Amino acid sequence: MTEQxxxxxIDSSLAEEFELDRVDMTPEANIYEELGLDSLDTxxxxxxxxxxxxxxxxxxxxxxxxxxxxDIHRFVLEKVADQN
Amino acid sequence: MLSVTDCRRTAENDSGxxxxxxxxxxxxYSMLLLWTLFGILVFPFVFGLCLLFLRWPADRLVRWxxxxxxxxxxxxxxxxxxxHREQMGQIEVGKPxxxxxxxxxxxxxxxxxxxxxxxxxxxxxxxxFRMFWYSGFMRLARYLDVEGSSWEETLSNCRSAFSAxxxxxxxxxxxxxxxxxxQRFYSGGFKAAISTGVPLIPLxxxxxxxxxxxxxxLLCPCQVRLxxxxxxxxxxxxxxxxxxxxxxxxxxxxxEALEDMRSEGHSR
Numbered sequence: 001m002t003e004q005x006x007x008x009x010i011d012s013s014l015a016e017e018f019e020l021d022r023v024d025m026t027p028e029a030n031i032y033e034e035l036g037l038d039s040l041d042t043x044x045x046x047x048x049x050x051x052x053x054x055x056x057x058x059x060x061x062x063x064x065x066x067x068x069x070x071d072i073h074r075f076v077l078e079k080v081a082d083q084n
Numbered sequence: 085m086l087s088v089t090d091c092r093r094t095a096e097n098d099s100g101x102x103x104x105x106x107x108x109x110x111x112x113y114s115m116l117l118l119w120t121l122f123g124i125l126v127f128p129f130v131f132g133l134c135l136l137f138l139r140w141p142a143d144r145l146v147r148w149x150x151x152x153x154x155x156x157x158x159x160x161x162x163x164x165x166x167x168h169r170e171q172m173g174q175i176e177v178g179k180p181x182x183x184x185x186x187x188x189x190x191x192x193x194x195x196x197x198x199x200x201x202x203x204x205x206x207x208x209x210x211x212x213f214r215m216f217w218y219s220g221f222m223r224l225a226r227y228l229d230v231e232g233s234s235w236e237e238t239l240s241n242c243r244s245a246f247s248a249x250x251x252x253x254x255x256x257x258x259x260x261x262x263x264x265x266x267q268r269f270y271s272g273g274f275k276a277a278i279s280t281g282v283p284l285i286p287l288x289x290x291x292x293x294x295x296x297x298x299x300x301x302l303l304c305p306c307q308v309r310l311x312x313x314x315x316x317x318x319x320x321x322x323x324x325x326x327x328x329x330x331x332x333x334x335x336x337x338x339x340e341a342l343e344d345m346r347s348e349g350h351s352r
Contacts, residue, residue, distance in 0.1 A: 016328055019268045036268070040209070040258065043235055044271055051324060 006053075006080055007073050013052045014072075017044060027070030035069070045072075055079055104305055108164040112303050115160045120217065123153050127221075144248065146225040147203050154197025164303070165295060169198045170311035174285060177201055180246035181315065182277040182284045183253040186338060187260045189292035196253065198310045199287075203250035207238070207273065209258060228252070230272055242276045252276070256331070264293050266342070269335055274327040283315040284330070286338050290345040309345055313337055 001009070011025050020035055031037045037045065046058050053076060057063055066072055127149065134145055158167055175181065177200055185192065193212075196204060207228040213219045226245075230238050242252050254273030261267050277284040291308035321330040 016325070017271065038258075040231055040270055040272070 001080065003077060006077055009052055010049070010072060010076055011069070013048050014045065014069075017048045025069055027068065027073060029069045030067055031069060031072070032067070049076060053080060053083075055083060104164065105302065108305055109303050112161060112164065116157065119153070119156055119160060123149075123156075124217065141248070143224060143226040144203055144250065146221060147205065147250070150221060150225055151197050151199075151202035151204065154194050157194045158197055164305045165291075166307040167195070167198060168307065168309040169200075170309060172200050172312055174312040174314055175200055178249055180249060180282045181251045182242070182246075182273060182280070182282050182318075183251060183287050184256045184273050184284065184334060184338075185253065185287035185289055186266055186342065187255040187257045188264065188289060189260060189296045191292050191296055192255070192260075192289055195289060195292060195308055195310055201251055203245075203248075205241075205245045205250055205252045207242075207252055207254045207276075230254075235272075238272070239276055239279055242280055246280055246282050256334075261293070262297075262299075264346075266335060266339055269331050271327050271331060274321075274331045274334070277318045278321050278326055278330065281319055284318050284334065285315050286313040286334050286341075287311070288313065288338055288341045288345060290342060290349065307349070309349075311341060311345060313341055 011022065014020060015022055015025065018035070018037060018041060024035060029035055031045075042063075046063060049072070050056060050058070057075075057079065062075055066075060131142075131145065131149065134140070135142060138145065140148070161167075181201075183199075183204070185196070193206065196206075205225070205227060206222075207230050208222075210229055210231040213222055213227075213229055213232070226241065228238055228241050233241075245252050254276070256269040256273050257267040258270050259267065274284070288311045289308070290311075291306050294304050294306035295308060296303055316330070316334065318330065321327065
């Protein structure tokens with residue numbers, strides 16, 4: 001998968017799961033303050049990403065540090081690179 | 085905060101009596117307080133007696149008491165609020181269901197006493213468990229704290245409720261709507277219905293946003309309607325991401341039904 005394909009899969013999966021408007025989904029968008037996610041969504045977000053990319057990330061400390069959509073992109077891109 | 089004038093204006097439109105909102109607030113708040121105090125004081129004795137004679141599991145008994153408390157509240161409110169139950173024949177008593185209902189007001193939970201079933205386990209966020217006068221009852225009733233528990237715990241508690249023939253109720257919006265429109269739906273309830281294989285019944289509530297909207301303190305006379313929609317067989321949503329398809333289907337049906345209820349309300 002190219003970097004752009006990974007980002008597209010992340011964005012489309014999160015948009016579907018959380019009923020997000022793609023227009024608001026910029027890399028700088030804070031997932032809590034701007035995209036309206038909350039503590040209940042964090043678990044679902046991990047499940048969505050695990051399902052989309054077939055990896056396990058629920059135990060990873062780095063997930064807790066995620067604040068923006070760009071953080072998610074970088075985190076997943078690193079995981080995908082590790083897998084390959 | 086809602087002014088008495090706003091409330092009076094609504095009441096004048098509805099019934100032509102400006103004093104009604106004032107009387108309503110005096111009556112309802114004082115009776116609600118007395119009814120709650122009465123419930124808290126009497127509960128230990130009646131609970132003990134019922135445990136002894138009915139021999140129901142304690143949590144089921146507490147859920148029954150909570151339903152009765154809700155019924156009492158409906159009765160106390162009834163001089164000022166017209167309650168209507170619609171299409172309740174969709175619900176087969178004694179069968180496990182997962183209910184999802186839209187959320188407009190603090191009093192939505194009380195209105196669930198309009199349901200024909202009393203064994204209802206509420207799935208809630210953590211904050212209602214912090215209301216000290218209710219939290220003990222909620223814990224005894226084994227209500228689900230979906231925010232404070234792991235998903236596995238929530239699912240396991242849903243399974244226990246269903247295997248005992250009970251029902252579980254989720255507010256998929258998670259918060260009260262500020263404008264009466266449906267908000268984003270969380271996936272938890274839909275995933276739970278699919279994982280446990282029970283039918284899902286969407287419920288639509290209308291009118292509690294006029295009774296006590298979020299951020300306001302004064303009650304207004306109004307009409308509250310609770311409508312049950314047709315049960316949905318969740319076994320056909322078992323594919324990956326099936327919960328998203330189910331969630332969209334339910335939201336579409338609820339949105340349509342709420343629109344109908346609002347337009348019927350205006351034409352009455």
